[in-house]
Amino acid sequence: MxxxxxxxxxxxxxxxxxxxxxxxxxxxxxxxxxxxxxxxxxxxxxxxxxxxxxxxxxxxxxxxxxxxxxxxxxxxxxxxxxxxxxxxxxxxxxxxxxxxxxxxxxxxxxxxxxxxxxxxxxxxxxxxxxxxxxxxxxxxxxxxxxxxxxxxxxxxxxxxxxxxxxxxxxxxxxxxxxxxxxxxxxxxxxxxxxxxxxxxxxxxxxxxxxxxxxxxxxxxxxxxxxxxxxxxxxxxxxxxxxxxxxxxxxxxxxxxxMRYKFDAPRFIDNPSKAPAGYVKIDIHEGVSENWNLIASDPVESFREPAFAIPYLPNKYNSKGIIIDRPDVFLLRAQTRVVLPKGQIKLLLRSRTSSRLKINGEKIVSLKKASTSTSAHGKVSKNPKNLGPVTRLLRPGMQEVVVEYQSDGKEVHLLLEAFV
Known part of the structure; x- marks a missing residue:
């Protein structure tokens, strides 16, 4: 048989x-x-x-x-x-x-x-x-x-x-x-x-x-x-x-x-792969603005000296012509750094949904800022003065300041933000 x-x-x-x-x-x-x-x-x-x-x-x-x-x-x-x-x-x-x-x-x-x-x-x-x-x-x-x-x-x-x-x-x-x-x-x-x-x-x-x-x-x-x-x-x-x-x-x-079965891959925080001395930034496309993230390979990576990302690299097609990125994509920026020991303040600014993790623990997050163009909204409050070396908050941006107790040892910083 x-x-x-x-x-x-x-x-x-x-x-x-x-x-x-x-x-x-x-x-x-x-x-x-x-x-x-x-x-x-x-x-x-x-x-x-x-x-x-x-x-x-x-x-x-x-x-x-x-x-x-x-x-x-x-x-x-x-x-x-x-x-x-x-x-x-x-x-x-x-x-x-x-x-x-x-x-x-x-x-x-x-x-x-x-x-x-x-x-x-x-x-x-x-x-x-x-x-x-x-x-x-x-x-x-x-x-x-x-x-x-x-x-x-x-x-x-x-x-x-x-x-x-x-x-x-x-x-x-x-x-x-x-x-x-x-x-x-x-x-x-x-x-x-x-x-x-x-x-x-x-x-x-x-x-x-x-x-x-x-x-x-x-x-x-x-x-x-x-x-x-x-x-x-x-x-x-x-x-x-x-x-x-x-x-x-x-x-x-x-x-x-019966049709659908999916073992979803997830991003794994891996401090050993994060650089020290600069911030490594990965761009992930094909995402929705939702923190239930499905892991994907970055379409582009670049570096910055600090967690300030004023510009993103252009995207080009096969003919070398600049083209648009999708309406929504994910930015993941990480580094390893020694923070001063004691109570420190962390400032997060973003226009979009974003969050900051330290050693895998979410420390602070922001929701997406309002994009309403209605003339009937409330007038924004004057931005807070955070000191002589911190630029005032610009229109359309949002910010949050949190306190963090540092032990003075090296930590893994990971910033995730939708663009």
Missing amino acids: PLFFTTKAEQYEEMILQDKPSLYFRFNDVEGTRIPSKVGNFFADIVGKVDLVSPGPLAKYYPYFNSDNKAIRLSGGQQYLRLKDPGSKSVLDFNNGDSITLEAWVNPTSVSTYSYIIGKGRTQNSGMPTNNQNYSLRLTSVKAGRVGISFLFRNKANKEDADWHRWTSSSGFTLGAWHHVAISYTYGDSKSIRGYIDGLPVKGVWDKGGETADEPWTGNDEVWIGSSMGGKQAVTLQGGIDEVAIYRHVVSASRMK
Whole structure:
């Protein structure tokens, strides 16, 4: 009797196949300028400079995957995958009474108003109606700087703005790691919508066009992964995409709960790696403004003679042109120093959320300063005079002074701040 052994690293693919998708892309195999689907006998044509060898969720932190799992990564406009619709009433077309489930793993570095994971129609292909969206799964910014999910389709009338129907989740995830996202919906039944982030259901609202029982727009336009609307950068997902699947049925909440397992890496305070005599500063991108930090490698490191950081180094693209950093990134500055023995005062100033640790213990922190531009706020108090060698607090900044009892021995100082 033959025996079959399955390693944990193979579990995710098996899990998906058990749920019988109509389309499933893993992105581990490339055939010339095309990527074959794992299920559905489809080929996705590669458009633009899509990174095809970027690591996806890996076994070290995501135990359902292999250690060499690959994903696609997008870093600008005109980068996406496209696959042709076989024709009318194909497995890629959905109408009233049809159920659809869309799912994927994503690791965005930033999120625009709406970033496409997968969608059918709205490609702006020649000969196709402009707003012919049969379905789409997108990422969007939600409250507290988190990343939510959005489901969008166009009804059959396809004449005015009210013919859009969009459902958006009320909550989301933080940047800095791979996340599983999914929606399920039965066309014609607005109450059937379900959204999932990292295996758990999320609430949401029909925030455009409202609920509807109208038929969706159907047609023979292409399915695109990673972008829409002609490949505009504004709607292209910046970051990684993996494990994209479409089902012609509702995948249950119990099955969705099984999808996500993450052994999150954390920053470890290591005084032995901190320098003495100068401050080493690391910049970490792909984060959200949340102290539940997921560790990542720095994208850039530099040094300063003291804990005063007036400027940050420019960021350049492959052509040597200065480009913007993400809206939020993390700065970690550390050193080893001998503080004078006795009671000393420590001053922390920052515009953003920040904290100072000594030997791994948080000594002082600041929340993000108000960025309101309203003319109805309170007038700021005059800054405190902290002595002749300390500059007065500037508008928009915040500060706090704490006392610390030093034993006169060397300590490890770590400043963390969101920028």
